[in-house]
Amino acid sequence: MIELTIDNKKVQVEEGTTILKAAREAGVEIPTLCHFELCDMGIENKPGGCRICVVEVEGRRNLAPSCMTEAQNGMVIHTHNIRVLNARTTVLKLIISDHPFDCLVCAKSGQCELQSLAIQFGIRSQPYEGEQSRYRKDTSPSIIRDVDKCIMCRRCEMMCNEVQTVGALSAVNRGFMSVVAPAFEMNLEDSPCTYCGQCVSVCPTGALTEVDHTNDIIRALSDPTKTVVVQTAPAVRAALGEEFGLPPGTLVTGKMVSALRELGFDYIFDTDFSADLTIMEEGTELLQRLQQYLAGDTEVRLPILTSCCPGWVNFFEHNFPDLLDVPSTAKSPQQMFGAIAKSYFAEKIGVNRKDMIVVSIMPCLAKKYECQRDEFKADGNPDVDYSISTRELAAFIKQANIDFLNLPDGNFDDPLGESSGAGVIFGNTGGVIEAACRTAYELYTGKTLEKVDFHALRGMEGIRSATVDFDGLQLNIGIAHGLGNARKLLNDVKAGKSQYHAIEIMACPGGCIGGGGQPYHHGNSEILSKRIAAIYTEDKRKVIRKSHENPSIIRLYEEYLGKPGSHKAHQLLHTEYFP
Numbered sequence: 026m027i028e029l030t031i032d033n034k035k036v037q038v039e040e041g042t043t044i045l046k047a048a049r050e051a052g053v054e055i056p057t058l059c060h061f062e063l064c065d066m067g068i069e070n071k072p073g074g075c076r077i078c079v080v081e082v083e084g085r086r087n088l089a090p091s092c093m094t095e096a097q098n099g100m101v102i103h104t105h106n107i108r109v110l111n112a113r114t115t116v117l118k119l120i121i122s123d124h125p126f127d128c129l130v131c132a133k134s135g136q137c138e139l140q141s142l143a144i145q146f147g148i149r150s151q152p153y154e155g156e157q158s159r160y161r162k163d164t165s166p167s168i169i170r171d172v173d174k175c176i177m178c179r180r181c182e183m184m185c186n187e188v189q190t191v192g193a194l195s196a197v198n199r200g201f202m203s204v205v206a207p208a209f210e211m212n213l214e215d216s217p218c219t220y221c222g223q224c225v226s227v228c229p230t231g232a233l234t235e236v237d238h239t240n241d242i243i244r245a246l247s248d249p250t251k252t253v254v255v256q257t258a259p260a261v262r263a264a265l266g267e268e269f270g271l272p273p274g275t276l277v278t279g280k281m282v283s284a285l286r287e288l289g290f291d292y293i294f295d296t297d298f299s300a301d302l303t304i305m306e307e308g309t310e311l312l313q314r315l316q317q318y319l320a321g322d323t324e325v326r327l328p329i330l331t332s333c334c335p336g337w338v339n340f341f342e343h344n345f346p347d348l349l350d351v352p353s354t355a356k357s358p359q360q361m362f363g364a365i366a367k368s369y370f371a372e373k374i375g376v377n378r379k380d381m382i383v384v385s386i387m388p389c390l391a392k393k394y395e396c397q398r399d400e401f402k403a404d405g406n407p408d409v410d411y412s413i414s415t416r417e418l419a420a421f422i423k424q425a426n427i428d429f430l431n432l433p434d435g436n437f438d439d440p441l442g443e444s445s446g447a448g449v450i451f452g453n454t455g456g457v458i459e460a461a462c463r464t465a466y467e468l469y470t471g472k473t474l475e476k477v478d479f480h481a482l483r484g485m486e487g488i489r490s491a492t493v494d495f496d497g498l499q500l501n502i503g504i505a506h507g508l509g510n511a512r513k514l515l516n517d518v519k520a521g522k523s524q525y526h527a528i529e530i531m532a533c534p535g536g537c538i539g540g541g542g543q544p545y546h547h548g549n550s551e552i553l554s555k556r557i558a559a560i561y562t563e564d565k566r567k568v569i570r571k572s573h574e575n576p577s578i579i580r581l582y583e584e585y586l587g588k589p590g591s592h593k594a595h596q597l598l599h600t601e602y603f604p
């Protein structure tokens with residue numbers, strides 16, 4: 026350990042700690058724009074570019090960027106004296122001189138880190154006549170790039186290249202024109218982008234934001250000829266409350282349902298229901314492949330890969346076109362829900378599918394792209410019309426002047442609102458495969474699974490593995506979250522070296538709870554852990570915790586689909602992948 030003094034406080038830290046981290050450990054907050062860290066996951070961006078975090082080190086002539094400078098024994102540091110504040114203000118003014126002044130209409134207004142610093146440092150006018158760069162806006166199905174607002178913090182580049190290994194974003198041009206962009210400044214849509222949204226979740230300004238469909242939904246809700254149905258993803262309930270000032274990890278399932286009812290949706294259903302349905306189809310597929318394997322079929326495609334995460338689907342379509350027959354063919358719960366809502370449910374209530382609008386509330390930005398894919402349409406009519414993020418829902422609730430915090434707890438409607446605990450845990454890394462094990466175990470062994478909590482499958486390590494005992498059959502399970510980790514497992518599959526029977530992959534660190542459409546967590550991994558804990562609490566509270574025991578799922582098969590894997594189930598609930 027070494028000892029140093031920061032703002033007159035004695036601080037002891039491990040050797041090798043930066044001044045920025047030492048200050049944080051001492052409870053001294055130094056502002057930054059480019060630095061970003063998700064501690065538990067070893068994710069850190071410190072290009073030392075923004076220079077907002079400079080501090081004075083006694084005895085040194087120049088101010089030091091605290092994110093890049095190692096703390097040393099005996100150092101005396103000032104983080105907020107007049108010299109530091111002047112330097113920080115000047116740097117900030119220079120950044121602002123090359124930034125558009127459209128805060129009133131910016132999608133990030135109120136949550137922009139540059140705006141917050143401008144307020145904190147009392148900047149009230151455009152300080153320097155900078156050369157304003159001018160770029161066109163780039164709109165993809167999920168993400169808008171407003172590149173004039175890029176401040177070259179390069180956080181997005183780190184997420185895209187180092188964490189996700191997608192490589193869609195890198196620094197281009199020089200001087201005022203330098204920004205982060207896809208190669209040759211092509212549109213995001215033409216790049217290998219997966220729409221995972223991790224770049225959006227770390228962008229400090231309005232340079233990267235989601236495509237907002239709230240107005241389309243308001244229009245649908247105002248149209249008396251439309252029946253508007255909404256589904257809510259598992260991870261939304263564990264994070265929506267943060268947008269209303271509730272502590273991270275507060276479950277707001279009931280308030281969310283009440284808010285959606287006040288907003289005017291005709292039916293409020295749950296993606297957890299169709300997560301249960303996914304388990305029925307994907308679990309059946311897993312068992313079929315396993316039985317073929319046990320019967321000596323050497324051609325069988327194992328490990329089976331989960332296919333519910335659209336960022337991950339985009340990733341393997343781009344990067345592993347020769348493995349397209351390995352993932353499960355089961356559609357994602359979002360898309361299964363849409364297919365069932367516009368067939369089974371529409372028929373039940375006597376509504377033509379063209380007069381039904383299906384909206385999904387998702388923690389994810391890739392879901393916006395997923396619901397526009399052609400294979401999820403019938404005669405051009407999409408199974409899911411609009412997907413909005415947790416953040417967009419929060420903004421919509423605020424716009425409608427709904428007193429969210431004082432709403433009573435509402436209940437989902439029947440029949441597509443009933444779900445098991447297995448459906449809920451889809452929202453966390455490891456949850457999909459745990460849910461699959463709860464069902465596959467009983468289907469395979471014919472025995473009741475007494476202990477439904479598979480603790481070996483839980484956790485935050487980027488790649489995890491566990492062996493689950495199916496009454497003598499040792500099932501090897503792999504789990505990866507974050508696309509860089511997924512790539513490692515997929516390379517082994519490609520090389521024929523994978524020891525797994527089944528692998529769950531989620532594109533975002535933490536799974537959907539850390540999705541690109543969730544409330545900004547500012548790199549605080551404790552927030553992700555609390556959301557995960559909330560999801561497991563919701564699972565524990567459920568009377569039914571196995572997908573195949575969900576009475577509405579049982580009825581759906583009895584009344585409509587026949588058996589899991591039936592011809593009708595395949596028509597409605599399965600898909601194919603394209604290079």
Ligand code: HC1
Binds near residue numbers: 257261335357453538
């Ligand atoms: Fe997810 Fe899924 S869990 S992909 O992480 O399989 O987005 O929450 O809705 O579709 O159920 C997201 C979450 C979500 C789907 C489910």
Ligand code: SF4
Binds near residue numbers: 185193194220
């Ligand atoms: Fe990269 Fe994901 Fe952002 Fe696309 S959405 S640019 S893949 S981080």
